[in-house]
Amino acid sequence: MTKKTPFLLSLSLAAGIGLLACGGAGSDNTSNASNAAGNTNKAATTNTAASNTSTTASGDKIGVAECDDFLAKYEACVNGKVPAAAQATFKTGMEQWRKSWKELAANPQTKATLQQVCKTQLDSAKTSLSSYGCAW
Numbered sequence: 001m002t003k004k005t006p007f008l009l010s011l012s013l014a015a016g017i018g019l020l021a022c023g024g025a026g027s028d029n030t031s032n033a034s035n036a037a038g039n040t041n042k043a044a045t046t047n048t049a050a051s052n053t054s055t056t057a058s059g060d061k062i063g064v065a066e067c068d069d070f071l072a073k074y075e076a077c078v079n080g081k082v083p084a085a086a087q088a089t090f091k092t093g094m095e096q097w098r099k100s101w102k103e104l105a106a107n108p109q110t111k112a113t114l115q116q117v118c119k120t121q122l123d124s125a126k127t128s129l130s131s132y133g134c135a136w
Helices: 004-024 029-038 042-052 065-081 084-106 114-128
Strands: none
Touching: 065 084, 065 114, 084 114
């Protein structure tokens, strides 16, 4: 039972963050273009290179290609498409994933589960962030 606990915790965390992200993708799509144009802060500028190399903003990799790829794409979407006012929520979720997934990746017994968890999270993010027009 204890071997399943980290996986279930991660899965629950991912589901909760996914639901949180869905709530953040409100119907205010008309302001997205103007917010994206005005959203040229330092983080968006510096993270462009990071997203092209499949690394995260903090430079921390999970060590599982699917997770590293997902975090890079998610970060690029949030920084480039999500209005500045909503970015904090998405970035908090991203940091929680990163922390949880790094812990799971450090354990050989749970590392193998991360491929599917991150693939599932990518599919969920494609749906929950579709209103922002992110390229996946």
